[in-house]
Amino acid sequence: MTLAAENLFLRKQLALYQARHVKPRRATDAMRLALVWFGHRFDWHQALVVVQPDTFIRWHRQGFRLFWRWTSQPGRPSIPRELQALIRRMARDNPLWVEERIANELLLKLGLRVSPRTVRKSMPTHLRDGRGTRIASQRWRTFVRTHAQGIVACDFCVVVTATFRLLYVFVLMEHATRRILHTNVTAHPTAPWTLQQLREALPADHPYRFLLHDRDSIFSHQLDRSMRNLQLKVLKTPPHSPQANALCERLVGTLRRECVDFLLPLTENHLRRLLRE
Numbered sequence: 306m307t308l309a310a311e312n313l314f315l316r317k318q319l320a321l322y323q324a325r326h327v328k329p330r331r332a333t334d335a336m337r338l339a340l341v342w343f344g345h346r347f348d349w350h351q352a353l354v355v356v357q358p359d360t361f362i363r364w365h366r367q368g369f370r371l372f373w374r375w376t377s378q379p380g381r382p383s384i385p386r387e388l389q390a391l392i393r394r395m396a397r398d399n400p401l402w403v404e405e406r407i408a409n410e411l412l413l414k415l416g417l418r419v420s421p422r423t424v425r426k427s428m429p430t431h432l433r434d435g436r437g438t439r440i441a442s443q444r445w446r447t448f449v450r451t452h453a454q455g456i457v458a459c460d461f462c463v464v465v466t467a468t469f470r471l472l473y474v475f476v477l478m479e480h481a482t483r484r485i486l487h488t489n490v491t492a493h494p495t496a497p498w499t500l501q502q503l504r505e506a507l508p509a510d511h512p513y514r515f516l517l518h519d520r521d522s523i524f525s526h527q528l529d530r531s532m533r534n535l536q537l538k539v540l541k542t543p544p545h546s547p548q549a550n551a552l553c554e555r556l557v558g559t560l561r562r563e564c565v566d567f568l569l570p571l572t573e574n575h576l577r578r579l580l581r582e
Contacts, residue, residue: 408420454481483556517553
């Protein structure tokens, strides 16, 4: 009886606002949710006055769409974050592995069956090209860092003596330790002379695998073929790309800044003694 009297009391007050043609404020999302929730408990068609019935029904439909969107997750669930971190680590540590290789490694060694397409989504974006597949070749920086223990680099630089004579300095260095293996000076650099310097610098049981040099004409095709007898594979830098042999170029720059830019050699033997010191 009390609840019925309270409802009549509220209806009379609402009728007063209707008689004065007072428009209510726009309903907030919280108010819409509350009205929809209360509308399930009784027949709201006779009590609805703030909006049209079509508007109230539209609120119902919007609420159902939000509810099913919240409860439904389309597609397959994502793999755990720990597995995603493992895939990214495998891709960074093994630049040549494509998504199929990573998926096979996970299946064989860990027993985790993951689709290659899922592996590709978890891989770092900078290791994939625009089409979503891994780059098949490794970068030059990665190659040098991986094989630094087996790389030796050589280069020439020009020095002017006090009598304006041009001398050519040959340097050979080790990539991993930046250690100078051999230096020599000549006024007439040739391919046979360069080959002899390499033979003197590298013993028969050397641990190196690659010889890095630029595309100077001194490094002839015959010299590169002779490197096979020294168990070395020749790596030529791209044209006009001194940064590909950056360590040896830096060594030549240090040689100039700390030695020949301050001392003018008199003869070939004098320059050879300076370099040895």
